Amino acid sequence: MHFLSVVYLIWLREILRQWRDRVRIFASFAMPFLFLLVMGRGISAGLSAFGVAPSFDYLQFIFPGIIGMTVMMTAIYQSISVVYDREFGFLKEMLVAPIPRWTIVFGKVLGLATLGLFQGFIVLMLAPLAGISLSGELILKALPVLMLLALSISSFGVALASRVKTIQGFQAIVPLPIVLMTFLAGTMYPLKNLPMDLEILAKIDPLTYGIDLLRQIFLSGTMSDELISQVTLFPWQLDLGVIIGFTLFMLAFASFTFRED
Amino acid sequence: MNVIEVKGLVKKFGSFRAVDNISFEVDSGEFFGFLGPNGAGKTTTINILTTLLKPTEGRALVAGHDVSREKHKVRKSIGIVFQEGSLDDSLTAFEHLKFHGVFYDVPKKVYRARIEELLEIVGLEDRRNSLVKTFSGGMRRRLEIARGLIHRPRVLFLDEPTLGLDVQTRILVWDYIRSLGQREDVTIFLTTHNMEEAEFADRIAVIDHGNIIALDTPANLKKLVGKDIVMVQTAHNAQAKKEIKERWNVEAKEIDEHLVLEIENGPEFTPVLVRELSVAVEAISTRGVTLEDVFLHLTGRSIRDEGRDPESGFQRKLKIGR
Numbered sequence A: 001m002h003f004l005s006v007v008y009l010i011w012l013r014e015i016l017r018q019w020r021d022r023v024r025i026f027a028s029f030a031m032p033f034l035f036l037l038v039m040g041r042g043i044s045a046g047l048s049a050f051g052v053a054p055s056f057d058y059l060q061f062i063f064p065g066i067i068g069m070t071v072m073m074t075a076i077y078q079s080i081s082v083v084y085d086r087e088f089g090f091l092k093e094m095l096v097a098p099i100p101r102w103t104i105v106f107g108k109v110l111g112l113a114t115l116g117l118f119q120g121f122i123v124l125m126l127a128p129l130a131g132i133s134l135s136g137e138l139i140l141k142a143l144p145v146l147m148l149l150a151l152s153i154s155s156f157g158v159a160l161a162s163r164v165k166t167i168q169g170f171q172a173i174v175p176l177p178i179v180l181m182t183f184l185a186g187t188m189y190p191l192k193n194l195p196m197d198l199e200i201l202a203k204i205d206p207l208t209y210g211i212d213l214l215r216q217i218f219l220s221g222t223m224s225d226e227l228i229s230q231v232t233l234f235p236w237q238l239d240l241g242v243i244i245g246f247t248l249f250m251l252a253f254a255s256f257t258f259r260e261d
Numbered sequence B: 001m002n003v004i005e006v007k008g009l010v011k012k013f014g015s016f017r018a019v020d021n022i023s024f025e026v027d028s029g030e031f032f033g034f035l036g037p038n039g040a041g042k043t044t045t046i047n048i049l050t051t052l053l054k055p056t057e058g059r060a061l062v063a064g065h066d067v068s069r070e071k072h073k074v075r076k077s078i079g080i081v082f083q084e085g086s087l088d089d090s091l092t093a094f095e096h097l098k099f100h101g102v103f104y105d106v107p108k109k110v111y112r113a114r115i116e117e118l119l120e121i122v123g124l125e126d127r128r129n130s131l132v133k134t135f136s137g138g139m140r141r142r143l144e145i146a147r148g149l150i151h152r153p154r155v156l157f158l159d160e161p162t163l164g165l166d167v168q169t170r171i172l173v174w175d176y177i178r179s180l181g182q183r184e185d186v187t188i189f190l191t192t193h194n195m196e197e198a199e200f201a202d203r204i205a206v207i208d209h210g211n212i213i214a215l216d217t218p219a220n221l222k223k224l225v226g227k228d229i230v231m232v233q234t235a236h237n238a239q240a241k242k243e244i245k246e247r248w249n250v251e252a253k254e255i256d257e258h259l260v261l262e263i264e265n266g267p268e269f270t271p272v273l274v275r276e277l278s279v280a281v282e283a284i285s286t287r288g289v290t291l292e293d294v295f296l297h298l299t300g301r302s303i304r305d306e307g308r309d310p311e312s313g314f315q316r317k318l319k320i321g322r
């Protein structure tokens, strides 16, 4: 009971921190719009200028990618809070308290994942702008996937942040995993006809499976099955299995990086 | 019964020995002071005793538990007010205190009552719901002290706790901490360079360059020094120093512009000194021994000589972002 209240408070702290910062609230609403309305529409218009317009609606294709990317980016960026806690001393207050390390890790991960999921949810609500109609069923299917994605990436972020000791260091390193994961995961293009090395890397990227699954969920109502199989990679069971496995692994890894020495 | 036992404790950072083989014991309920200049190894010792740092060598028991092997049990028995800031700007004062109560598993009713009591003592009742980012340095410090007292630990570590507090708050806080020590049998481990604060301690360890160079009651420590302190400023200090040595066989120490002498009977000695020195005396005074003089006596240096101005000790790092 005691430990659960501790996890709850550490979770709550992440939410309060976000809630009380107006700039962050503004950014959290503005970013998804930018991704969808500027990047999504921009790329899809650009493609038609080349005369290579695909046989399907590109905005629909890219939408699941944008959701996955939004969740991932939020979760990783927010994990800078671990570095802040170290720099501003609140981490000491937690480390010296009679609470196990895992309560700190779980509280943090759950808090960061909640923020990521919240962002994902905002983008989800924008689906009609991409020509995808929202149904209760679609939301029910998409949310658990977004939650797993948020949890696994937050755990990754916490593990990363527990190793990086300075804010500057974290800010320098964080674009690497973001860019790598985003472009390898087929966020903006189907992962077909890739050179061998990229294909292997894409299959290692956990976000690939998340976006693949999201794509199947989002497009099932708007595209023909044949078209969907052209732009997706794996059966949904495999995608789901990989994401669950990755989440568990990352949670364990984050707890491990925070262990007592 | 000893509530802290330290034996042969060493902490190296690289090849530098920040704590260099110290041993001491603190009795249950004792008010124990750690007195030393900047960089002496006070905070490093506290970090080891509170499980935040691993000792390089040696052993330390707190409340009967080994600080490297039974961390959880040690943490359950201690409280700490850190020397450096440990607050979260995005939380309110009340939230900090409440979080602490929950972290230490204090029953809700109890921590609620203590929060009221402590907010009043540190004078933050009317700022309880303000975000900490709107607090001044002294207010932050007061909140940190209040937080350290929410749970009633067996050993309370205070790392220069009242640095930067105004005199009134300092007195209130000290009255409360001392009454706590008496009522609840809390052992207090204090580090400071503030001499008046150190005077309250039952025993004081004087630490310098990672070594304990003296450990006794304040009264006994003062007996190490002669009876009185005479401070004299002359037109030619070096010459005066030489004459004092030849004439009275007393070793004068040079601190800033002054010569400092340890003398049996200061008030009678000063007129004699003025009369018999060949160089002109510009200023002279005499007073009883303080712990500051003890430090000077033991090391030949003033405790305030080196490092920063003590009052600026916890000027925060510039806050960015967040």
Ligand SMILES: Nc1ncnc2c1ncn2[C@@H]1O[C@H](COP(=O)(O)OP(=O)(O)OP(=O)(O)O)[C@@H](O)[C@H]1O
Residues within 6 Å of the ligand: B013, B018, B036, B037, B038, B039, B040, B041, B042, B043, B044, B045, B083
């Ligand atoms: N993490 C560290 N890495 C390297 N050296 C360190 C580290 N922490 C402390 N030191 C060094 O150890 C010595 C003792 O530091 P410590 O913080 O214990 O001093 P202190 O007695 O608390 O001083 P102050 O009165 O300034 O707080 C100093 O010389 C300091 O530079």
Ligand SMILES: [Mg+2]
Residues within 6 Å of the ligand: B042, B043, B044, B083, B159
């Ligand atoms: Mg210190």
